[in-house]
Amino acid sequence: MKEIRNFCIIAHIDHGKSTLADRLLQMTNTISERDMMDQVLDDMDLEREKGITIKSHAIQLKYAYTGIHPDHAGQSFILNLIDTPGHVDFSYEVSRALAACEGALLLVDATQGIQAQTISNLYLALENDLEIIPVINKIDMDGAMVEEVEDQIIDLIGCKRSEILRASGRTGEGVDKILEAIVERIHPPKGQPDAPLQALIFDSVFNSFRGIIVYYRIMNGRIKKGEKVKFAATGTTYEADEVGILKMGLSPQEEVKCGDVGYIITGIKNAKE
Numbered sequence: 001m002k003e004i005r006n007f008c009i010i011a012h013i014d015h016g017k018s019t020l021a022d023r024l025l026q027m028t029n030t031i032s033e034r035d036m037m038d039q040v041l042d043d044m045d046l047e048r049e050k051g052i053t054i055k056s057h058a059i060q061l062k063y064a065y066t067g068i069h070p071d072h073a074g075q076s077f078i079l080n081l082i083d084t085p086g087h088v089d090f091s092y093e094v095s096r097a098l099a100a101c102e103g104a105l106l107l108v109d110a111t112q113g114i115q116a117q118t119i120s121n122l123y124l125a126l127e128n129d130l131e132i133i134p135v136i137n138k139i140d141m142d143g144a145m146v147e148e149v150e151d152q153i154i155d156l157i158g159c160k161r162s163e164i165l166r167a168s169g170r171t172g173e174g175v176d177k178i179l180e181a182i183v184e185r186i187h188p189p190k191g192q193p194d195a196p197l198q199a200l201i202f203d204s205v206f207n208s209f210r211g212i213i214v215y216y217r218i219m220n221g222r223i224k225k226g227e228k229v230k231f232a233a234t235g236t237t238y239e240a241d242e243v244g245i246l247k248m249g250l251s252p253q254e255e256v257k258c259g260d261v262g263y264i265i266t267g268i269k270n271a272k273e
Contacts, residue, residue: 019169100217103186189259238266
């Protein structure tokens with residue numbers, strides 16, 4: 001579990017969250033250049049058309065640490081990016097996703113500064129005790145007011161100026177520093193690998209062939225293929241037909257371990273369950 005980091009990106013709509021997520025996927029070679037299309041995490045057609053993220057997605061990045069921190073030198077890390085909607089109407093989805101993380105990138109547009117939605121999601125993140133990494137995005141834009149936006153962030157969260165990262169999701173500048181900061185500043189998940197299974201469900205999607213696919217973060221224990229699992233909300237028990245982790249698609253595994261983020265398919269047909 002020491003190599004796992006679970007994080008999300010908090011941002012106001014149009015502050016460049018999906019673009020930054022795409023860069024993180026590229027830099028960790030999670031996605032090949034050929035498959036790279038804009039806003040890769042937004043795979044619903046409506047999301048592309050409107051340019052807003054509606055459903056949260058999760059994706060696992062493998063990252064070989066390149067920074068200078070002596071504790072992490074030469075190590076490989078598993079970074080689980082749990083995507084959250086930036087739109088005000090989706091605050092319930094945001095709160096579930098935040099509860100599955102230990103840290104958050106606070107993304108602020110250098111041309112617009114801090115906006116209302118950023119603040120409300122930030123408070124949700126602080127309530128969940130997340131480590132906040134402030135990032136100023138779009139520093140390559142003509143109207144960028146980097147110093148002023150830094151002042152706003154310092155007023156808001158009381159961090160040091162040196163802790164604020166500057167980046168451009170469009171050009172990729174500064175993205176390597178963001179990956180280093182995720183490893184250095186966000187603490188690994190806590191949990192007891194040998195305890196009975198407890199997992200937090202933060203999302204589900206309907207697939208016409210497989211039924212409901214449930215996304216979760218394991219808090220304690222582990223989940224193996226073929227095991228019986230009980231859903232706390234309804235008390236019903238199902239068999240884990242397939243479990244795995246989330247890469248660009250579903251990646252089946254024999255088991256998903258404590259602290260990790262994954263999916264389960266149990267043949268549930270009704271999302272209420």
